[in-house]
Amino acid sequence: MINLDTRMQNVAIVGAAGKMGSGIALLMALEMAYRALEDREHTYVLNLIDMNDTALQGLLRYVRDQAQKDGEKQMNRLRALYKDRADLVENADMIQEFVAEVMLHLRTGKTLTLAKDALLVFEAAFEKEEIKFQIYNELAVVCPQAAWFLTNTSSIPLHVLADTCGIKGRMIGFHFYNPPAVQKLLEVITPEGCDPALVESAYELAKVLRKKTVPANDIAGFIGNGHFMRDGLHCIRDMEHLAEDYGFVQAVYMVEKVSRDYLLRPMGIFQLIDYVGIDVFQLILRVMDKYLKEGLHSDLVDNFIEMGVKGGQTSSGGQKDGFLKYEKGKPVAIFDPAKRDYVPMDEAFVKDMDSRLGAHPDPSLTWKSLSRDPEKEARMRAYFQTLKTMDTLGAGMARNHFEASRDAALDLVKQGVAARAQDVNDVLTLGFFHLYGPINDFLD
Amino acid sequence: MKRMSKPVYLAAGAYTLSLGTGRPEFNPKKPRPGLDHYIKEAGRASLAQVSDPAAVDEGVIGNFMAARFNHQGHLGSLMTIVHPALEYKPALRVEGACASGGLALASAIKSVLSGLADVVLVMGVEVQNTVKAIYCADFLAGAGWYDGERKDGHTYFFPGKFSDRAGAYAAKVGPAKAREAFAHWYRNAVESARLNPDAQEHFNTVKDLVAQGMTPPNGKSFTDHLNLYDCSKVSDGAASIIVASEEGWRRLGLNRQDVVEIAGMGQMAADLTAPPPDLTEMTTCRKAAEEARAMAGVGVQDLGVCEFHDCFTVSGVLLTEALGIAAPGEGADAVLAGVTRRDGAFPTNTGGGLVGYGHPTGATGVRMAVDLWRQLTGKAGGYQVDVKKDHGIMVSMGGNDKTVVSLVLKR
């Protein structure tokens, strides 16, 4: 039996230079450096694999900068770890040495053969089935027979991947949230037939990385996207319906506003889809629909992609335009597919739309104000009780969305994707920063 | 006994604002002014108060670590940018850790006493926000004994050293009382800073400062016995004042009411490589203050205003004992009784002190002299207190009570 400590001596990350991969790379690089400092008998190697050379160089820079920040934060720990190194006296000496230590274990490369000694392989490549199949088919041959695979897939059922690629029992879902180095939530997806030792080690590793785990069942989309995709589709359909009366741009504005300000969420649904990327949204829908066959599809999303309206992030983390156009991260205009252009949300427009929605149940309450409010639970309860009684367009839309979100969550429990309501609520509060879980009695 | 061989005076004090966290002007992400900016601003503000800058005979500038914070040495030469009149005259930089400003004053006093100068422009400067706090701690640790202490020292070296003192003091007077006294010291400092537009804590709007000061220290994130409110700030700033003979200040066109006399001075250093003889006493400060008072021929009861080097709240409390304002072990009681408050028997750190105004290390000793001079000449504006006695005292301290300059001033 190879224990986790031994596996941690040789780790590979496939897709290491991507958004998720680079965060996982940072987490593992730091963890490895601390292990190596405490265990000088073994050699630690972190293989960072990505087909994009430029991005790999960016990754090394990112890890270096973040390692420095981590060292600065962990100074007391570093002073203790380096207490026998007479040559390291000042904080700066130790931080510099720590950064060198972190970088020492990294190997970068473009081919999967770099993973040939890895006993623990993370994968965070593009969310495309054919790519994942290709990768795992090759890894199955390249890696040691004892290697374990931790995939970050957001939607593809693991048993399909593992069975097809001949690594049955050796794969588990280790689904980080973006950005992996910061986000506390980790969805752990255990497919049928998974080696119990792997399951145990996966939870152990999550603990080492100080993540809060939520178990999910191996059903396409799992919990996070299981809810998000249905929530997003509901809003898109609601918006299309509303557009018949009010016009497209107007409808986007109203649904966006209601999903953010009325439901007290950190961002509106269209901003969230833009954040994730409309293209990624489409990919995940496709995969889920292939396995679940419940009509998870939107013509509108396909049209947007065809028109090249994709959202997503720039390499430096800026928001690209999608449903909305952004200036300094803030939405300022809405895409009108008929015009193939953005229509600004000017003051008159906003005023007009807001008056159509009617008064907000309590304008003093926002996601931001509530996040720091120790009384938030009681305040939200009172808020939704007010919302329940209001007879405005906005309040009606909000109730409708609230219920759709709750139903999607309840379905996840019913279908066995989540074992408990609390697990769905945890994913939404921790992974999506909602102030409340969708399964609640606020509107009862 | 040591005596001043002739009267020496302080005149024309000025200082810049203390830039750092808390000031609205401070943005860690934007470029900030450097040493030259502060030197010019403070020095020129002094010279603007005199009729003839050409009467300045010498310059001396206190600075601790510009070589590391700003990669700049040779500040004696740099200070001539204040005024063309300083060109081709003696100018030097002196260093004694956080007492560098105090040492600059001592150096100038000696120049005047020697007869080689009648007017000396004394400055102090430090620009510390060039690096993050974690590296700033390294630079400031240079005030301790690098070879003997740094390796085993705390991440935040000096907070660690004074946390040890705070722990020892808590053991002596009881942890609850000690913490409360530190919190009151913090409250007093911020209350004065709110009256001083140049203070780093000027904009502090916290309602219950004592409650904030009571925050339990957390050894994991900082130190065992001090919290962040117990610490002076990381600051950029400069201060400036003129040391002159009577002939000197007359040449500058000043009157007796514009100047204060330096009635006594105590200057000394203690063994950098030795631990303090008693963690609960500021021994060197006590001796230097005794010397200054003896030279001035005054007792504690003659002091109407004080400036203490409160690099940490615990230093402030310990200094009340070292200066004889409170008996040994009773500094906490004195502070809690309000003895050092603005309206107390010994108004102390009336412009905020190091905790409230800020601590641009090399400038601090000079800034203290400026605040005392302002109080004794009635020029302290919004933070003026009613000074009931003719004398004031300052204690400028470097390192862990290792270099000290104490001055007794007389209006």
Ligand SMILES: NC(=O)c1ccc[n+]([C@@H]2O[C@H](COP(=O)([O-])OP(=O)(O)OC[C@H]3O[C@@H](n4cnc5c(N)ncnc54)[C@H](O)[C@@H]3O)[C@@H](O)[C@H]2O)c1
């Ligand atoms: N972005 C998120 O918020 C998020 C959250 C949870 C899970 N995920 C999942 O994580 C995975 C990665 O997503 P991402 O957002 O980081 O994508 P990304 O596009 O930022 O990164 C993917 C990386 O994989 C590399 N890559 C692709 N194919 C490769 C191959 N054959 N060999 C080597 N490298 C290859 C790419 O060059 C790229 O750097 C996906 O499965 C996604 O569903 C994403």
